[in-house]
Amino acid sequence: MSKKIETLFIFSFLVLFTLATLYPALNIIGISLRTDDAFQSRSLALWTSESSFRSYVTLFLKTDFLTWMKNSFLVSFVVTLTGVVLASTSGYALSRFNFMGRRAVLSSLLMTQMFPATMLLLPFFILLAKLKLINSYLGLIIIYSSTALPFCIWQMKGYYDTIPDALEEAARIDGCSRFSAFTKVILPVSAPALVITALFSFMASWSEYVVAAIVLQDPGLYTLPLGLKSFQASLSTQWGLYAAGAVVVSIPVMILFISLSRFLVSGLTVGSVKG
Amino acid sequence: MAGVSLQAISKSFGDNTILKGIDVQAHSREFMVIVGPSGCGKSTLLRIIAGLETPDGGDVIIDGERKNDTDPSKREVAMVFQNYALYPTMTVYENLAFSQRIRKRSKDEIDKRVMESAEMLKIDELLDRKPKELSGGQRQRVALGRALVRKPKVFLFDEPLSNLDAKLRQEMRLEIKKLHTQLNNTMIYVTHDQTEAMTMADRICLMNNGIIEQIGTPEELYNKPANTFVSTFIGMPPINLIDGEVCTENGSAFFMSDGMRINLEKIKNIELLKDLDKHVIMGIRPENLHDNYFAEIKDPENTIKCTVDLVENLGSVALVHSHSGNTHLSASLTTGKTIHPGDSLDLIVDVNSLHFFHQETKERIKL
Amino acid sequence: MLYENRKALREVCDKYEESHPDIKIELTYRETEELRSNFQSSAIGGSGPDLIYGPSDQVGPFAVMGIIQSLDELFPSSFFDQFLSNAVVRFQEKTWMVGDGVGNHLMLMFNKELISTPPESTDELIQMGKSLTKDLNGDGIIDQYGLVWNFTEPFFYVPWIGGFGDWFINDDGSPNLNTKSNENAFAFIKSLRDEHRIIPKECDYETANALFKTGRAAMIINGDWSWGDYRDKVDFGIAALPMVSSTGDFPTPLVSTKGYSINVHTTGEQLSHTIDLMTYLTSPEVQLHYVRRLNVQPSSLAALAHPNVQSNSLLNQNADIIKKGRPMPVVPELRAIWDALRGEYQSVLAGTKDPHAAAVESQRKAIDQIKTMNVVIEPGVQGKFIKGLLFLFIAALGIVFWIKKKIYLRSFQENKFAYLMLLPAFLGIMSVIIFPFGYNLIISLSNFSLRTFKHWEIIGFHHFASVLTDGGFYSLFGKTIIWTVVNVSFHVSLGVFLAVLINRTLPAKRTFRTLLIIPWALPQYIAALTWRGMFNQEYGSINLILNQLLNMSPIQWLSQPVEAFSACIITNIWLGFPFMMVVALGGLQSIPKEMYEASQVDGASRWQQFWNITLPMIKPVMIPAVILGTIWTFNNINVVWLVSNGGEPSDLTHILVSYVYKAAFNLYRYGYAAALSMIIFLILSMFTVVFMRRSKLDTVV
Numbered sequence A: 001m002s003k004k005i006e007t008l009f010i011f012s013f014l015v016l017f018t019l020a021t022l023y024p025a026l027n028i029i030g031i032s033l034r035t036d037d038a039f040q041s042r043s044l045a046l047w048t049s050e051s052s053f054r055s056y057v058t059l060f061l062k063t064d065f066l067t068w069m070k071n072s073f074l075v076s077f078v079v080t081l082t083g084v085v086l087a088s089t090s091g092y093a094l095s096r097f098n099f100m101g102r103r104a105v106l107s108s109l110l111m112t113q114m115f116p117a118t119m120l121l122l123p124f125f126i127l128l129a130k131l132k133l134i135n136s137y138l139g140l141i142i143i144y145s146s147t148a149l150p151f152c153i154w155q156m157k158g159y160y161d162t163i164p165d166a167l168e169e170a171a172r173i174d175g176c177s178r179f180s181a182f183t184k185v186i187l188p189v190s191a192p193a194l195v196i197t198a199l200f201s202f203m204a205s206w207s208e209y210v211v212a213a214i215v216l217q218d219p220g221l222y223t224l225p226l227g228l229k230s231f232q233a234s235l236s237t238q239w240g241l242y243a244a245g246a247v248v249v250s251i252p253v254m255i256l257f258i259s260l261s262r263f264l265v266s267g268l269t270v271g272s273v274k275g
Numbered sequence B: 001m002a003g004v005s006l007q008a009i010s011k012s013f014g015d016n017t018i019l020k021g022i023d024v025q026a027h028s029r030e031f032m033v034i035v036g037p038s039g040c041g042k043s044t045l046l047r048i049i050a051g052l053e054t055p056d057g058g059d060v061i062i063d064g065e066r067k068n069d070t071d072p073s074k075r076e077v078a079m080v081f082q083n084y085a086l087y088p089t090m091t092v093y094e095n096l097a098f099s100q101r102i103r104k105r106s107k108d109e110i111d112k113r114v115m116e117s118a119e120m121l122k123i124d125e126l127l128d129r130k131p132k133e134l135s136g137g138q139r140q141r142v143a144l145g146r147a148l149v150r151k152p153k154v155f156l157f158d159e160p161l162s163n164l165d166a167k168l169r170q171e172m173r174l175e176i177k178k179l180h181t182q183l184n185n186t187m188i189y190v191t192h193d194q195t196e197a198m199t200m201a202d203r204i205c206l207m208n209n210g211i212i213e214q215i216g217t218p219e220e221l222y223n224k225p226a227n228t229f230v231s232t233f234i235g236m237p238p239i240n241l242i243d244g245e246v247c248t249e250n251g252s253a254f255f256m257s258d259g260m261r262i263n264l265e266k267i268k269n270i271e272l273l274k275d276l277d278k279h280v281i282m283g284i285r286p287e288n289l290h291d292n293y294f295a296e297i298k299d300p301e302n303t304i305k306c307t308v309d310l311v312e313n314l315g316s317v318a319l320v321h322s323h324s325g326n327t328h329l330s331a332s333l334t335t336g337k338t339i340h341p342g343d344s345l346d347l348i349v350d351v352n353s354l355h356f357f358h359q360e361t362k363e364r365i366k367l
Numbered sequence C: 001m002l003y004e005n006r007k008a009l010r011e012v013c014d015k016y017e018e019s020h021p022d023i024k025i026e027l028t029y030r031e032t033e034e035l036r037s038n039f040q041s042s043a044i045g046g047s048g049p050d051l052i053y054g055p056s057d058q059v060g061p062f063a064v065m066g067i068i069q070s071l072d073e074l075f076p077s078s079f080f081d082q083f084l085s086n087a088v089v090r091f092q093e094k095t096w097m098v099g100d101g102v103g104n105h106l107m108l109m110f111n112k113e114l115i116s117t118p119p120e121s122t123d124e125l126i127q128m129g130k131s132l133t134k135d136l137n138g139d140g141i142i143d144q145y146g147l148v149w150n151f152t153e154p155f156f157y158v159p160w161i162g163g164f165g166d167w168f169i170n171d172d173g174s175p176n177l178n179t180k181s182n183e184n185a186f187a188f189i190k191s192l193r194d195e196h197r198i199i200p201k202e203c204d205y206e207t208a209n210a211l212f213k214t215g216r217a218a219m220i221i222n223g224d225w226s227w228g229d230y231r232d233k234v235d236f237g238i239a240a241l242p243m244v245s246s247t248g249d250f251p252t253p254l255v256s257t258k259g260y261s262i263n264v265h266t267t268g269e270q271l272s273h274t275i276d277l278m279t280y281l282t283s284p285e286v287q288l289h290y291v292r293r294l295n296v297q298p299s300s301l302a303a304l305a306h307p308n309v310q311s312n313s314l315l316n317q318n319a320d321i322i323k324k325g326r327p328m329p330v331v332p333e334l335r336a337i338w339d340a341l342r343g344e345y346q347s348v349l350a351g352t353k354d355p356h357a358a359a360v361e362s363q364r365k366a367i368d369q370i371k372t373m374n375v376v377i378e379p380g381v382q383g384k385f386i387k388g389l390l391f392l393f394i395a396a397l398g399i400v401f402w403i404k405k406k407i408y409l410r411s412f413q414e415n416k417f418a419y420l421m422l423l424p425a426f427l428g429i430m431s432v433i434i435f436p437f438g439y440n441l442i443i444s445l446s447n448f449s450l451r452t453f454k455h456w457e458i459i460g461f462h463h464f465a466s467v468l469t470d471g472g473f474y475s476l477f478g479k480t481i482i483w484t485v486v487n488v489s490f491h492v493s494l495g496v497f498l499a500v501l502i503n504r505t506l507p508a509k510r511t512f513r514t515l516l517i518i519p520w521a522l523p524q525y526i527a528a529l530t531w532r533g534m535f536n537q538e539y540g541s542i543n544l545i546l547n548q549l550l551n552m553s554p555i556q557w558l559s560q561p562v563e564a565f566s567a568c569i570i571t572n573i574w575l576g577f578p579f580m581m582v583v584a585l586g587g588l589q590s591i592p593k594e595m596y597e598a599s600q601v602d603g604a605s606r607w608q609q610f611w612n613i614t615l616p617m618i619k620p621v622m623i624p625a626v627i628l629g630t631i632w633t634f635n636n637i638n639v640v641w642l643v644s645n646g647g648e649p650s651d652l653t654h655i656l657v658s659y660v661y662k663a664a665f666n667l668y669r670y671g672y673a674a675a676l677s678m679i680i681f682l683i684l685s686m687f688t689v690v691f692m693r694r695s696k697l698d699t700v701v
């Protein structure tokens, strides 16, 4: 098989595969353009004669969607910031220092991923109620940042491990304190990993529903998933609105992913072994 | 006066004792080379001076002050790392300027210092590049430059040339040496390459297994190695060490070994040898063996009949591996005639350049 | 609660706030299921809303848990006399809820354009249904159905049991499912679908609703809550469910009320405000507003007597339909009965059980579940012993710490910087993960359940024993392993395969990479619900594509156990491969080109290169990703829960975590669920340790 034909073959395969992969995503867009009732239709077409942007108009003009969006951005922004700060510092400690309890911390980080999250809800609630953090973003932010942390810390630690120690040693000899060597030299080098960590923290809070549902009770505080879910009553869902909302909710994450995909490949070091 | 003095430094990692009581002093303005085989603890020692490791015991004294508890950032030493450790996100200029920015120097001052160092190292063309756009040699210069900008009292080098090819290494060796003469400050240079040590050092500190084997000028180490280890480590190709006995026959002293008998009478203080236990190790450097064929003064008493095993031609000299009885001898001979494996060869021993060591302690027998 | 209803509620609340300027009403809306679990959680935490509005069947569980208060002491008895008796919800001799309307009952609604008079008996129903179920364009696919409804849900099914004679529950709350009537009703529904074919093969609530609203179904069985939704779209009429021809009895829909209860934690001044608000919200004035806005059958006698109601023909008709119904039971046991019934009923529909066996089995299961739900295990010697052990353990920890204090202190001083860097994250994780973990550990050793909601005690390893001795656990475990292995192997192989393809010199390489990570970027719950829609038997794109492209007959993705489980797996494979692809791409980038060139010189084929270079080189990055992926997949509840709608059919698509959720929040078995979670945790820890040892990766840590 000549090289050209092979490339053509692979190329067409990838095109087909990508289309198939994208179909479900396109499907939501299709539904969002239909009326609520046309949601069960036999047509595979994404755009039909009945399609319109009506749901989107309703979404933005007649619902509190913009408020939810603002809330979600606020929460996600703070969570991302805390997540990045905490993960980058503690990942650094775990990567560079051989202190007592280091192994225990690392293993327990992995272990936190093993416990079914649903069973954490009740204790969360009790804890927040005791701290009077129900119905406040602070409670939500604490939970979100902490639940995303174990993975982010691992991820940061994995990346630091690939950076030679000599770098901050050079910085320290150049006159940096431990901390400024970290902030001035190591952090800039770790940009790809920081971006990934930020992305994950953002994702963890942006589309989270279950915890938000127990923490936030006041509709004025709703985040996007909560708002979205309110279109979906148990016996009557406004599918058009729901799908339109889903599309709009997905857009920021998509944009982030797409624009950061370069970093994803270089920065995602879940398991690079120190070397 | 910015000497560095290490007193009784010891260091272990876990159960591994890496440094076992190191005492060494680099005088002000001296170029001191710490050399030793891989893993002997040189880097650790250097890092202790820099403050990157804390010694378990002993004192680090820089410029007359005890610095054990001083943070590396405050020790006023500069260090060049084996892998250069350039900051990958910064340009060459920023790499050089970094230490000055940390110290909050004025912009002009920084600029001046950076340009000065860059010109000295001929990297002023590269200032806008990132480290990954540089060749190995260029990176090396930038790493040097980064140290230079600091104008430190003490320079530390940890095998800075080991990643370079042979030719570049030689160039840089000269350049560093030149720098030293220009700047005239204390430099401590770690390497495992004896050639670097010999060519660059004012004094060499030879380490092995966490202890110091010998400190001295290159000549001292070459001419008066303190023990067999030093004698083998210094000098290329390495010295021939031959186990044997010193016997007295008819009032004259002889060194006897399998296939070898050498008259030692011409050695000055030969009496000393006679008093000792007769088992010794004799050392003779390949360059002190001569081909009888070309010799102007023949010395039949000290000529060894050998059979050639292998010849390595190095251009001006040839390294000839041969044996006599069970004794292996390598000699570096000026090429004048072609020698083939299997040929027989008469080697004259230069009796005055023989070294003797105690067989048990391996210490030098001072004559 | 429908959007319209919520709006109406907000309107009346606004009015109340106007006249009571010092009071502000905060409305929080939750879907029924969540209302329950959220209110439960908040009650344990000692908070939650003062006034809870919800369906009457919540009264039983809430009263048993002691999280709502009895209304008898708060209102004069004359207050309750103002309402229809089935709007005043009583349980265990006390009043717990007052409804602002009655209804919520099922009826037959018909499209007046297609039907002039509704069927009165099931025979007529079948006959009319047959003539109205049509393939309009002759492509072999039915375009209009005679009847649609969410027939797989017990609530939508039990009226028929009544129609065949018996009732599914006894007055004391015990199940009555092993009856001929139940068998006949099972068989009847199945025959509607398989024999007479007047209802779709798969029809959930959404589908039924959409079909009826768009005129693609002549009749629908639905509740009064849907009127508002249909009003502008279909010219519809209402009627009672048609009489069962063989018995001459009418089906008996459940009639309930939605109403207000008061949080047990509401006291003092807040309580008197709450009482005042509740009086207002149930007043005739408000109810009449609802009649106007939403056509709700009022519960207040005064409102019922109002001319507006008297002259409302819809409500009059409705009142007649209500008379055929039976009140919704409020006992907590109802949930267990629903659950047992749902599973067996769905087996009948899936064709895996005959009606008789299903009736017997559902009765047995219901009794079983009620027993486990109600059992309170007393803390015996074991409990005391464990409690002692726990104390000893904590004390021992303290002592060890005290003894080693010097070492710890020194270590802290040596690495102060590291500890300080770690501290904030540690505190966060500690509070958000470690504390809940410890809490769960204790709960798993306790008798925490519906009946011991407020005063549970440590009982020991009872729950662990009952998990491990239950055969169900092993089949769930088996399914979870299949789920995990299939998913992870597809994630990895697909991920690596695509990564290798993309990594070649290809045009538009970046575009592929970017587009292929989209499934990862899409929020999981949105993706899962979309896929569920796509798996719909008749309208889902998957079957449509299979049919139009490959000419395959439609697969019943969501109502057959194996297919439904496969549907979950397919969804999750779609969601998970991009992560592995990205990790693999990262690994591939670190392989020097020379290695391939060298092997090419050696004459290695592509395949050999892949096995001998690519795989070993990306292994170090893939293995940790595989470990994480395995853990995540093992514990991924979203996809299974959303795609299979909580384990349908018949709870056969559960994996361990989704079962944990069900046990804790649907069956109130917190202790059991916590023990199961601990076991999951142990399984995963063991897996990780073994896997890391095996792949010599414990050096990573």
Ligand SMILES: Nc1ncnc2c1ncn2[C@@H]1O[C@H](COP(=O)(O)OP(=O)(O)OP(=O)(O)O)[C@@H](O)[C@H]1O
Pocket: B013, B016, B018, B037, B038, B039, B040, B041, B042, B043, B044, B045, B191, B192
């Ligand atoms: N952080 C550390 N932890 C444990 N052991 C270490 C550490 N650093 C160095 N060692 C060990 O200490 C010994 C000396 O190391 P050092 O780096 O000083 O050797 P070196 O003389 O510089 O060798 P080379 O010429 O190869 O650089 C080695 O055996 C090394 O394995």
Ligand SMILES: [Mg+2]
Pocket: B042, B043, B044, B158, B159
């Ligand atoms: Mg070294």
